[in-house]
Amino acid sequence: MTITGAHDRIAELAARLEQENTDLAVVVMPEHVLMLSGFWPMLGRTVLLCDRTGSTVALIPDCYRQEAETIDPVVDVRFFSFGLVDSPNLEDSLSTEISRLFSEHRWTRIGWERSLDQGAPSWNSADMVFPSAKLEETLRRATEHVGATVDIAPILLDMKRCKNESELEGIRRAGEVSCIGLRFFDRFVESGRTGVEIAAAVEREIMVQGTGYGGARRVRAFAQVATGPREGAVGYRPNEISTDRPAGSGDLVLLELGVVVDGYWADRTRVRCVGGPTETQQQVLSVVNEARQAAIHAIRPGATAGDVDRAARAVVRRYGYGDDFPHITGHGTGFAYHEPYPTIAPNSTAVLEEGMVFTVEPGIYRADLGGVRIEDNVAVTAQGAEVLGPYRVGLSGSENDDERSS
Incomplete structure (x- = not known):
């Protein structure tokens, strides 16, 4: 470092x-x-x-x-x-x-x-x-x-509202280390594995492979995994609760992941399907990813946090899932897992400035489906937004099934 x-x-x-x-x-x-x-x-x-x-x-x-x-x-x-x-x-x-x-x-x-x-x-x-x-x-x-x-x-x-280039370097590294966990999650999810087992394995992989990455000295991970419709349907809460419920064929498995590298934080979420996804599961993922992309495209200096939230929420509503997206679109991050500024919420008038870092995390949660959320960290730049630690979006472990990730 x-x-x-x-x-x-x-x-x-x-x-x-x-x-x-x-x-x-x-x-x-x-x-x-x-x-x-x-x-x-x-x-x-x-x-x-x-x-x-x-x-x-x-x-x-x-x-x-x-x-x-x-x-x-x-x-x-x-x-x-x-x-x-x-x-x-x-x-x-x-x-x-x-x-x-x-x-x-x-x-x-x-x-x-x-x-x-x-x-x-x-x-x-x-x-x-x-x-x-x-x-x-x-x-x-x-x-x-x-x-x-x-x-x-x-x-x-x-x-702390705006990070300088040295701090962005640290947060960017944390985002890249988080991708080690996301990549492992893609490979590790399978029928019969419990949320606790998946969470513990992801944390271990990040600590073992992340320590030393780009000069990182001290790395920790905090993984939370929801398996199946009942656990995933309440995935909009501030945290998941990893349990000993095994994932079954056709289940969605939701990973909420906090990673800290030498004091700088990343906050990520991805979701996997055990076996091949259904048409409905794939459609919901596509809607959430389109909402994520719309939010990222709305980010620029001078825009408001409310503008970004509305961009994501408009996509979800257009496809008829508006009532299934109950949480805000994002929050500050970087020096902490969750920072209070800016809050990417419908009525927020906070003006975005170059150097701000926050999450973009639209989601859809249904009792008959579970939870689908995609969470990335972005920095406001003079040109718009930089995704810190880009990673694929897809329900299967195959890159051939990827949605566009940026």
Whole structure:
């Protein structure tokens, strides 16, 4: 993984702090640390401090010195003892390091991610760490100079709306690694295999084959698989529930797939039929793919998120399936599996800008059929849209049966 141009992001944050008359930003959420330093935290215990002059320090547990090699050289890295027999507790370690920093500066108005209630995990996704009042307590313990504390979450969320070229490179790589899983899914689906079995096999393939791809260091996959009409008919929910139900001949099998590569995310969906698809199944796939293409063709700087949703929804309605497409057409992604901006919804007036990254994922769900959704990630470009990690669209494992994929 190449070191990012995080210095541009630091300069952007410093300018925003100056506008808000805030001396210092204290950042702990992994996606924000990544954006500002190029380092994807292992545990979520890294603390990054950036002041209004652009001076930036990362406090990182010293057991992760090797992984911290990816950090942008513009960031001053300081390590603290954590997780060892003789380590102080976390708050004491951080308080000591922060106290040293405050002795070098006269920061009084401090911003932290107070209002965040959702975020992407660190590499150790089994434990999530969120900023809380304890962080503010640690800051106040460290120095008597802390005056007012303010919420900088809105600033950081706004900064993430558009990705720079270095970030797009990382998201593009995640999209390409996700194709490893989609390709394996195409080959692996067969009668008798359960949703749990398919999901676990896809995740393994991505971790084994994706690690090292294009220099990727750390890769994880989160696969969810619905098998058959009953499970697929509710595939519009925010997640699938993989079960021990075996797929049978003629069943549609729906894969919802999240992939993270060195902190950058891809969010994909494809569907396969066990055996040859029926005429109805093939027709529904063609409608969903046409809706996906219409949405992608509607993407350009200056268009609204609502324009993109309407383009997809108009196709589905034209074929008589309007009531079977109950969810939005897409959401932001890139620094997290799901980002709140932009939301590709019918009434959204959000104006698309170059560098925005979001999903396009029309779908049709019926009790007599199951679920058919095609989900790709796109970046808004000056010319329109780039699909990040293009992959075939088809119900069988044969490329001869492909729909147009772009």
